[in-house]
Amino acid sequence: MTLWMDIGALTDIPQQGARVVKTAAGCVAVFRTADDQVFAIDDACPHKGGPLSEGIVHGSSVTCPLHAWVFSLETGMAQGADTGAVNSYPARVEAGRILLDASRLARRAAA
Amino acid sequence: MKQKLVVIGAGMASGRVLEQLTETAPDAFDITLFNAEPRGNYNRIMLSPVLSGEKTYVEIITHDDAWYAARGVKTVLGQAVTKIDRAAKTVTSAGVETPYDQLIIATGSAPFIIPVPGHKLSGVVTYRDLEDTNAMIAAAKPGAKAVVIGGGLLGLEAAAGMQLRGMEVVVIHLMGHLMERQLDPAAGYLLQKSLEQRGMKIHCKGATKAILGKDRVEAVLLEDGTVYDADIVCMAVGIRPEVRLANDAHLDVGRGITVNDAMQTSDPAIWAVGECVEHDKQLFGLVAPLYDQAKVLAQALLGQAAAFRPVQTATKLKVTGCDLFSAGDFADAPGREDIVFRDPARGVYKRLVIEGDKLIGAVMYGDTADGNWFFGLIKDGSDITTMRETLIFGPAYQGGATADPTAAVAALPPSAEICGCNGVCKGKIVEAVLAGANTLDLVRSTTKASASCGTCTGLVEQVMAVTLGDGFTANANPAMCKCTDHTHEDVRRLIKAGSLKSIPAVMQELGWKSVGGCASCRPALNYYLLADWPTEYQDDRQSRFVNERNHANIQKDGTYSVVPRMWGGVTTPAELRAIADAADKYDVPMVKVTGGQRIDLLGVKKADLPAMWADLNAAGMVSGHAYSKGLRTVKTCVGSEFCRFGTQDSTGLGIKLEKLLWGSWTPAKVKLGVSGCPRNCAEATCKDIGVICVDSGYEISVAGAAGMDVRETEFLIKARTEAEAMEIIAAFVQLYRENSRYLHRIYKWVAKVGLDWCRAQVEDPATRRALYDRFMLSQSVYQTDPWAELSQPDQLAQWAPMADLSLEAAE
Known part of the structure; x- marks a missing residue:
């Protein structure tokens, strides 16, 4: 079940940032x-293990700051010649607030 | 006996139904047409030319009184139907009941009104019918101000119409680019630029907060605080199906009145057509599918089998001078590929979206001549594999079996324009090539083709290839990155030539192939722009690599290193104490002396950075920029102050140089060394810029390296005084800043441009002074301590997680 949790305002994150x-x-x-x-x-x-949140965001992709792997933000899949993936979580914006699926996050914590 | 057919609404769809019925079966029905507007069917999509004055109302009437009379259609105009009684099979209008056997609801759609304060003021109109149009025409006195809310198809047509009538028009659009449903951002940008060139003001990402005015509208206030004066406000933010009658009659209604394939509602005697219907969960706003519906409905009423199948529709904007076409689906999605053609100088943009072997979408701006041909390919689902290479050139190039792009260029007549910026035709290029211009540079210098915006470079090369045959070799200088075909050098040149002052402007004007660039071009563009337009361009932090964005070096474990500046490598006991205190306070795992004569605090957590910076600031220290493509350190020896061999105060000069140069951004890092005598203890001769002090002055040498490449500096020039040395060095750094490609250290750049050229620039007093002045202008903006800025209380939040769920998630 999806449980949307408010984690902050959209404006807390700069555009093309994380x-x-x-x-x-x-x-x-x-x-x-x-x-x-x-x-x-x-x-x-x-x-x-590079912190993807510190990468350069371009289009709907991010480039890892350590060794420049590129990931699709939509799917979490590594792009280009690199293979690999990170988990992605449902997120949406409602009335300027960012909502994450808390149930998915909790399952992640339990795993 | 004739059946009684009642039609509610005289729009374009019902008009077409009446035509079909009265043509194919003139005697089948006794028809009564109700219309709330006091007139019969007219061509509503031609209201725009009426508004702009290019047509009159009379010219757009499709069915006049005589037409109805000739076909025995009874009309009740200016009177709305208020009720449908399904049991009694009657409709009520102005208290009078009219019976029906078959009923067609064609109530169309109602414009969406944003319920902001002031939306009911006089002077606020929508754009739907002749009344709205006439209201706008009435308000159109030269110099009067109009605000259009909504930058979609309708809003832009309203805006263009009012502007043609001499009004000052502002368009406020909620989304990031105009007509976002029909256009991709690139085409939306071109459209915006073209409208702005005609004097229209476009405000994208603008949310209307209120419409201001006492008795009638006076101004529009946006959420961002902007206020636009207005004598009239036109809301064109969208439409919704007009379903009130159907709702009251308890017909099945979704977003629109639900109909089956035969356009029949949930009541078999009631039909619906046009913008008010919902078919297969889809609504319809463009005229082509409505005409299809009308045809199906007419057949169904006559008992023939017919089914409505929505087909792809194409959009054209009816604004004079804006050639715009879109069809199909052009959203980015996995498995889809783009073919893009841009000629920004001519304002031409074409984008084809391909999925598998089929064309599924097309957006065209500026040159839409081939629009219908592409639309045909989309509609028919044609296999485009064999013509893919030349598809974007349109049907003219699809004749022969050889789909070779150079064949298309070979087929162009000599008069065909290749370079739009400089008006160079193919013949002229061929002539130049035959006269000996066998490289792109030679063609550029002799004909000016591709010398301005550069977008036609590929075409020029193809013309050269066709002319020279095997004798042609393409430009060996590689492109900047996968996002563009331009080289770094081209991009730098074009940024200056075209006065491009933002990353989106560069990407747009130079035809970037990606959305938002990549991690390789964005930092480069950010650098080029801030170096070329120091006072106008706003540094884009999000286009910087993490180290420069966070003003600290990221380490392999995600922690950072902090290096305070030690001017010329000189420190004090107080500074050392403050550094030691900070290392203790923030549990710094390693304190290390660097090769650049300063101290590195390694392993600092991101969240601790601002507090640590504030502590170091308080002790008088600033960022050492140990992370930047910029001035790093000036290494010095102790010089004449203490050293028995020292000829000059090398430490003092080093400190002065560091204080002059710190904070400047450069294409790659810049390290200096100042040695007090030729013994060179500061190792100045393997630095980017080195100074060796001698009795008679200062020998300045440049282009050393001690990294992947090791090389000794080369002598540039000798200065007599400290002041002269400093001016020369600042001028040289500026020369490098203005001319090098991003990430090239000075030695690589000098190898390209030549040391002699560099020397000539800094030797000439006027050139040197101008370079120095430009450097100082840039420093007036960029010589600030980022630590002080980023440790301010209002900046602190960004360094911490935005939320901490670690406790909740554990439960």
Whole structure:
């Protein structure tokens, strides 16, 4: 069941930027694109654990700051020649607030 | 006996139904037409030309009184139907009941009104019927001000119409680009630019907060605080199906009146057609599917089998001078590919969206001549594999079996324009090539083709290839990144030539192939723009690599290193104490002396950065920019102050140089060294810029390296005084800032442009002074301590997680 949880205002994240949400099982990176779409994926690159929230956001992709792997924010899949993926979580914006699916986050913590 | 047919609404759809019925079966029905507007059917989509004055109302009437009379259609105009009694099979209008055997609801749609304060003021209109149009025409006195809310198809047509009537028009649009349902951002941008060039003001991302005015409208207030004066406000933010009658009659209604394939509602005697219907969960706003519905409905009424199947529709904007076409589906999605053609100088943009072997969408701006051909390919689902390479050039190039792009260019007549900026035709390029211009640069310099915006470079090369055959080799200089075909050098040149002052403007004007660039071009563009337009461009933090964005070096574990500046490598006991205190307070795992004569605090957590910076600031220290493509350190030896061999005060000069240069952004990092004598203890001769002090002055050498490449600096010039040395070095740094490609260290750049050229620039007093002045202008903006800025109380939140769910999630 989807349980939408308010984690902050859309304006808390700069356009083409990210912030993290701390959970018991590590950080989730919440991204805001240039056209104000919001995506949530794990904040650790499967390659060497780089913080994806610190990457450059372009279109609906992010480039890991450590070794430049590129991930689709929509699917969490690594792009191009690299293979790998991070978990992605349902996120949406309602009345300027960012909502994450708390049930998915909780399952992540339990896993 | 004739059946009684009642039609509610005289719009374009019902008009078409009446035509079909009266043509195919003139005697089948006794028809009564009700219309709330005091007139019969007219071509509503031609209201725009009426508004702009290009047509009159009379010219757009489709069915006049004589037409109805000739076909025995009884008309009740200016009188709304208020009730449908399904049991009695009657409709009520002005208290009079009219019986029906078959009923057609064609009530169309109602404009959406945003319920902001003031929406009921006099002077606020929608754009739906002739009354609205006439209200806008009445308000149109030259110099009068109009605000249109909504930058969709209808809103822009209203805006253009009022502008043609001499009004000053502002369009407020909620979304990021105009006509977002029909256009992608690139085409929306071109449209906006073209409308702005005609003097229209476009305000995207604008949310209306209130319409201001006492008795009638005076101004519009936006959420962002902007106020636009207005004598008339036109709301064109969308429409919704007019379903009130159907609702009251308890017909099945979703978003529109639900109909089956035969356009029949949930009551078999009641039919619906046009914008008020919902078929297969879909609503319809464009005229083509409505005409299809009308045809189906007429057949169904006559007992023939017919089924409505919505087909793809195409949109054209009816604004004189704005050639715009869109059809099909052009959203980005997995498995879809784009073919894009841009010629920004001519204002031409074409984008084809391909899925598998089919064309599924097309957006065109500026040159829409081939629109219908593309639309045909979309509608028919044609396999485009064989013509894919030349598809974007349109039907003219699909004749022969060889779908070779150069064949298309070869087929162009000599008079075909290749370079729109400079008006160079193919013949002229061929002529130049035959006269010996066998490289792109030569063609550029002799014909000016592709020398301005550069978008036609590919075409020019194709013309050269066709002319030279095997003798042609394409430009070997690689493109900046996958997002563009331009080289770094081209992009720098075009940014200056075109006065491009923002990343989106560069991407648009130079035809970027990606949305939002990539991690490789965005930092480069950000640098080029801030270097070229120091006072106008606003540094884009989100286009910077993490180290420059966070003003600290990210380490492999996601922690950061903090390096305070130590001017010329000189520190004090107080500074050392403050550094030691900070290391203790924030549990710094490692304190290390760097090669650049300063101290590195490694392993700092991101959330601790601002507090640590504030502590170091309080002790008088600023950021050492150990993370930047910018001035890093000036390494010095102790010089004449203490050293028995020292010839000049090398430490003092080093400090002065560091204080002059710190905070400047450069294409790649810049390290300096100042040695007090030729023994060179500061290792100045392997730095980007090195100074060796001698008795007679200062020997300045440049382009050293001690990294992946190791090389000794080369002598640039000798300065007599400290002041002269400083001016030369600042001028040289500015020369590098203005001319190098991003990420090239000075030695790589000098290898490209030549040391002699560099020397000539800084030797000439006037050129040197101008470079120095431009450097100082940039410093007046950028020589600030980021630590002080980013540790302010209002900046603190961004360094911490936006939410902490670790406790909740654990439960």
